[in-house]
Amino acid sequence: MHLIAHLPLLWAQASPEDVVLEMARLQRNFQFLSYGFAAAWTILTLFVLMMVGRERKLKRQITSLKAMLEERQKK
Amino acid sequence: MEFARLVFVIMAKDLRAELRTKEAVNASFAFAVVILVLLSFVVESNDVPLPVLGGLLWLVFAFAGTLVLNRSFAREVPNDCLDALIAAPISGAALFLGKALANFLLVLVVELVALPVFGIFYNVRWTQQFWQLMLVVVLGTWGVTVIGTVFSALTVNIRLREVMLPMLTYPMLLPALLGAMELTGSLVTGAPIGPETVTWLKLLIGFDVLFTAASVTLVEFILVG
């Protein structure tokens, strides 16, 4: 059983060290993949946050405008 | 025919106004020399490959050219000359082309005087492919002036004009500058334009044609609004 599991390695003439190296490479690949997706979604989130900020600014302008108009009507 | 005459009139007017004081051309040339001197501290001319120096040359041209272009429409603002020009019975395209041609000649003069200085300071034998180099200089300079003149009109009335013009112009110019840099870099080594570099020449021509057409079509909107 054990021998059969190692057959592909023998066939590829790979040593256990190669396997460790390959695993490290795959690990690093996964790490960078997650960095990539995290960075991309962070950028989009930042854009959404900028829009939220703008929305707030608009709300503020509307309330100040309403207050100003009411003031005018009282006079 | 009438159109060509109007273009010529505007061009002659701009050239006369500039040659009376020569302030933009003098400032531009002095600036070019200053950058050439400053860059010599960055690159040691003995071990820098020639193609890199070709690139530096175009950076100097682009920076110095902006000084001329910056003045092109700004000069018309005092005394409301710009409004008078727009009100005059001249199409926006003729006004633009006249100004662009005048700028082109002025920038070209600055470049042709700066070129020998560059050759002396950096020990470059730039005359080896003289006519092909002149072709590249003319095409590259036309690209710089077309974009620069349009954006000079675009930024003439806005806040932070001196900052906005280079910031909008240089990214837009990049393809033309890239082509001119590559071509100049290979021409100063003595090699003529061959199959390796001809794509860059095509890029440069395409850039000039496209942006000239776009500018002539759209300049009416900028001037009249």
Next chain:
Amino acid sequence: MREKLLYGAGLAAFLLLARNILVIADLPGEAAQGAIFKIIFFHVPAAWTAMVAATAALTLSILFLKTKDFRYDAAAVAVTEVGLAFLAANLVTGSIWGRVIWGIWWTWDVRLTSALVCWLLYAGYLMLRHAIEEPTQRATFAAVFSIFAFIDVPIVIFSIRWFRTQHPGPVFLSSTGSFPHDWTMVLLWNWVALMLLASILGAIRLGQEETQREIDYVRRMAHAL
């Protein structure tokens, strides 16, 4: 009505993205590159989305110049901002991918450079808008600039065919491509999801721009009274 439509589209985009993430996670790693290759499912659709946004910005700018209808101007700003966000995402994922495969974060090859230049140009568009106060002038100048910036986009698309570059050639929808069919489908579905997301963001941004204009209008009226 509009809000309900937006919520519906948002839900659809969320479900589609969740499904795509599961499908992508299930795919095996690419033979030579391993897991990092899967970043292509975001990298490429983000670039396509940005290009669609640029095309939309061009169309809206031309429509504005033709009709002088400010709704087109507002829409042009909205799509430009969304496109800029997606292009930024594309550049960052590309940079991280390049770090793994090429061993460097950035290389100045033509395609990367022109993508970055596109980003700078459209950022310049937004800055130009900030610098102009008068609404009609702002909209007109911005529209002209947007058309100029778009002329840069074909250089991005075709540079990969014109020049030898470090960036790999196109692998989709071309005869020499080597991308398996079902992977292409996954990629296209993710593009649909990102486009949906971009449309939602654009619609919200457009609403904001319209509100801003109404506020400005009411304020002017109030001051005039």
